[in-house]
Amino acid sequence: MSVRNIDTKEEILRIGKQFIQYYGYNAFSYADIARELNIKNAAVHYHFRGKEDLLMALVDNYIENYQLLAKQLQNSKMGAIGKLDKFIEPYTNLCETDSICIIGSIASDYNTLPESVKSKITSLIDLVLNMVEQTLLEGKKKGEIHFLESARTQALLIMTNLAAGVQLARISGKKDYNIIRKALIKQLKS
């Protein structure tokens, strides 16, 4: 080897994340990742024994990031709307690249995934739902936002609106996603 890569493992994770959000788990291969990074097929297997391991690492990654976000939101003095914006922002970014969220992507391929991933994704959803729920409760307490359902139910509604919103945006364009996003915030404010 002439030039060593600084961190191939992280690059594989980066591309893997991109691919799963753009193509879906069953529609990209180790060869695709290798091509993108100008390495060989087997190099990907060196860092992640199998596709299952790569997916597990990716989900772990998301869990870590959401745990971090949850802590940040907990400790932040930001208002509930601001916090929800922080939660919504990544979905808006996904739209820009015709990508969908990891939960939607995994849910779609769920019945073809190994058991290890199936059980891990449950904690990710729990984490996200709890974070939104807490933010909603806090905002309601402060009188900043309003909703009639339980915070948990409201969190479910918001999450499904966003997850399917980015999916819809792929087909009928970002306009529909933005309509959904704005309606969500508007409803909570009124």
Place this chain on the structure above:
Amino acid sequence: MSVRNIDTKEEILRIGKQFIQYYGYNAFSYADIARELNIKNAAVHYHFRGKEDLLMALVDNYIENYQLLAKQLQNSKMGAIGKLDKFIEPYTNLCETDSICIIGSIASDYNTLPESVKSKITSLIDLVLNMVEQTLLEGKKKGEIHFLESARTQALLIMTNLAAGVQLARISGKKDYNIIRKALIKQLKS
């Protein structure tokens, strides 16, 4: 051939529909369909030249069915809530078999699909959204249901709640789907 099948073509469509809702477009093969129907791979190709043609036929099928439903709802004397229930019912049935709706399934695999399908799925979404929008407008006019957003926006919210609701149900169970479904109806009634 000893015994001729009554209608293999329709059987292929039936299984194809099942598979796309259960596994996703990129996770089932003609071999899978053939195995299920006890025919050979090539027999599937006889009825549908390629996977793309099968998918097109499936989407056409959905379009026909939704056109029929739209007409039925238009001519029905049923109330708006009853009509929405008729729209929601299939999603509830999908949940029972850990399946997701065709729009969600196609949206997830969208970036890997042939152009022909991509453009056709747009009309399906249009059809569904218009149907819900009209039902909402009618119900509002009669004072049967209430919502603050435009009927189109409200239709988008309902559709995304349901589409992602069935996806979520795969992972965290039917309970969450039912919470979403009941909250939707409750909100429209109040």
Place this chain on the structure above:
DNA sequence: CTAAATACTTACTTATTAGTAAGTAACTCA
């Protein structure tokens, strides 16, 4: 300075994919 560990490549295997060409049995209609 050397042995082991790291980060790969080369070269392969086995399974599965979509798809096709050629053959065949049964039905259909003139």
Place this chain on the structure above:
DNA sequence: TGAGTTACTTACTAATAAGTAAGTATTTAG
């Protein structure tokens, strides 16, 4: 009755999938 036509099967191909074993160059540690 016999010449299509329909609905397949048999038997294949070329491409791609995930995955592995063995080799190699570079880095690190003692």
